[in-house]
Amino acid sequence: MTFLLAVTLTSMLLAAIMSVVAWRISGEERRRSEARVAALAAEIHDGVAEQSVVGRRAEMVMRNEPMRLKSVPATQSPPRQGGHDFQLRSIDGAPSVANLFSVQPARSGWRSAAAMGAGALVLGTSIALALVMSGGSRGVARSANQPTPAVGASPSGRAAPATAPVPLELVALGHERDGDRLIVRGVVRNPASGAARDRVTAVVFLFNRDGGFLASGRATVDEPTLHPGSNSTFVVAIPGAGDVGRYRLSFRTDDRILPHVDRRTVTKT
Template sequence: MDIALVSVTAISLTMAFAMGIVAWRIIREERRRSDVRVASLLTQLGRPPDPSGDVSSGLHTHGRVPPPPLETPVPDPPSEPRPRRLFAAVTGPSVSLRPFLATIGGVGIVLALGTVAMLSGRDTPPPALSERATPVELLSLAHAKQGEYLAITGAVRNPADGVDRGRLSVMATVFDRDGTLIGTGQTPLPVRALAPGGETPFTISMPEADRINRYRISFAQDQIGVPHIDRRETPDAAVTTPPMAGGQP
């Protein structure tokens, strides 16, 4: 989980840095293009040279003043809609950055939410773990030799304040006289699910009965150990001859 969290954080920082560089370069390019368009528009809107300079020079050459014209043409001032339309074209391309910036923001939000979810998930224990912490009760335990096998029988109960337990199994661990491990076995309980307050018998057979001197019984649910409490009235009553029984794992 720690490696995954570090990897997600590193990828998030790398993507944010790369997106920042790309956004900065695009904005800089848009500004440069905008400056070029503004300069071009200002050049197009500039007035042509005034021809009155040639007329005045002619006046000084001939030494006389021509009669004023009856009508002096006055150039029309530039209309307002035209420059507005031209300058609107300059500011238009900057709007294209909005989807890109929105995408960057969305990616950042998703990565942040994923990181927060991973961090919060580490501190929350899974519900199944608390359920398995409720112990079951071992009611009886006995054994009998059947040929080369040792048949271990007993009964287990789910307490009334427990939870539904499905896919329960009984596990046996056997040892020789020197305490050396001989082997382990596991057998599902004969019921599909053990409801609160319910009980069921179980049987598990282990080979090499002549070598077995001691055994331990435990329970599991989905291959995860389930604690149990020894509720036998006389735990040693069933132990008349070797092997010796041990209820606790």
């Protein structure tokens, strides 16, 4: 857009410059014509003055000399009755006295300059229009090639992130040993702002004292569906836990892992 504006302003400036040049050229031509006319008029007036002086001198000489008559033989044709006939010629093309010293407008200079200015203006306007049309066509093609964002997509083209599920709350947790087995018991709650959860499973991973993996076990909670605001107990028994050092608890459904937070009340002793 900035480039198009610069091209347009340049074209207008060029047209203005050419107009000024044409005006100055026409002024120069007019002044030159006036100077030529003045010089010609001065020469004509000087010639007329000289001719008048010579005529006066000749007239004075003729007056001083006596009149002499010279016989001429009659060789000419006899005169016609009614006078001589003269052919009339059109004098439309002859210049009149009023037009003899009139200043003819200098058309060649300013016409050429005006033509150059008009040509520059037309050229600049054509270039600007071509650039505008090409830029518009490219913008239309680019917008046509861009895929239409799907409903629910963010303005940046990325899919809007899904609302994070409300985590479950671990209300109580405990464990006990039964021979070689480790039994983990607890209570889980679905917050009132959460969604109903079906077939929630508690998963327990066992690790030895060095941090190595020992075994794992899982069991569904007692409630088949955890409705918002409801609690459910769970019991997970894992065999082969003689060397267990710690365990990790998580909750999941058939297709995903459910986040949870620890809401147990710590009893001070």
